[in-house]
Amino acid sequence: MARSRRSTVVAALAGTPLAVAVLVGACSAGGGAGWTSGPTGGDGHPGPAQRMPVTRLTPLTEEDGYVPEGEGLELSAEVPALERLDPRLWAAVREAAAAAEAEGVDVVVTSGWRSERYQRFLLEAAVTTYGSEEEAARWVATAEESSHVTGDAVDVGYTDAADWFSRFGAEFGLCQTYANELWHYELAVEPGGECPPPAADAAGGA
Template identity: 55%
Template sequence: MTCDASARKKPHRRTDVLKIGLPVAALTIAALGCQALASPSPPMSPTASPGEARPVEPPGMIDEQDGVVPDGTTVLDADVPAVARLDPALLAALRQAATDAEDDGVHAFHVNSGWRSEDYQQQLLDEAVDQYGSEEEAAKWVATPETSAHVSGDAVDLGDSDVTAWLSRNGSAYGLCQTYANEPWHYELRPEAAAQGCPAMYDNAAQDPRTQR
């Protein structure tokens, strides 16, 4: 029986007063059930990983325009916002290093993360708090939108161990330096490193004065 039909059906007249309440109660329950069915459910968050086919997203959901990186993205991909919106000097250094690394058999500087929108950074921070159990622990891995070098376009996370190993040996010549000891994939531009070498790393992002709230 449909909800509309239930709402239209009238109870039979009964002379037994004690039995009159039964149909009334049934109609009340049916009406409440119809209201529950009519209430929309909140949208589900997409579960597909970057680069996979993703469900149609309502406005406001995080996507590639916020810095989500499709699989296979490299520092040479000019049409991916996470790469294209990096600081121009950082991007130029990455592309020159990637070109030179080819001579050593290191192919394609794959990007796991680059520029991010403030909304994307906040989502990652919220997820880190859930994962690590506190804001203090999460701060060792994810900065706030206001202090993140990713949001300003000044940091890139590279995806291949052979690339990060090559950069650990050669990156300073391009001004590309690992910033945090616990994140071997996270690189930022330090132009003075070409002459002076890369500065000492912080143990984690929470020790970086730039990330202090």
């Protein structure tokens, strides 16, 4: 009988804490979603550079449409997140927000236009958070599919504003397009029309 050679495999662990920006929630940096650390993993442990996805090498900025966790943009803000929205959508959102505010409901935009880089970053973070690309796709679309990247979607905040939009948004053509994202609105009907039922989730692109 042949003698088998035993080999010993030693797994060497780097021992470097992983710097992972965790996305809690959905398609946005607001409206129920947010970072628990900075977009570059800014907790002092950047990790090995060669392992870092390209989208994390430089911080996301206003030029990417980035909106920090828990923050909302006033509609008067002069930033790419708002300025690069589709003009028709942006006009409808401002009109709706004015009507809401006349009824005492303040409206902010927690996410608007996003750069492809920002969207890729959100998707990478969602894969980390949810553990699989399949589950992440329920919450964050690819840069190629996202209606935020094309400027065709806004996330409104905060809760009372999203609730107002759910009741009256259709008067301005604005509809909630995903059942699991109470804050995500797109132009989906003519003003005064009836919104179609929202898709279950963002697997089709949000």
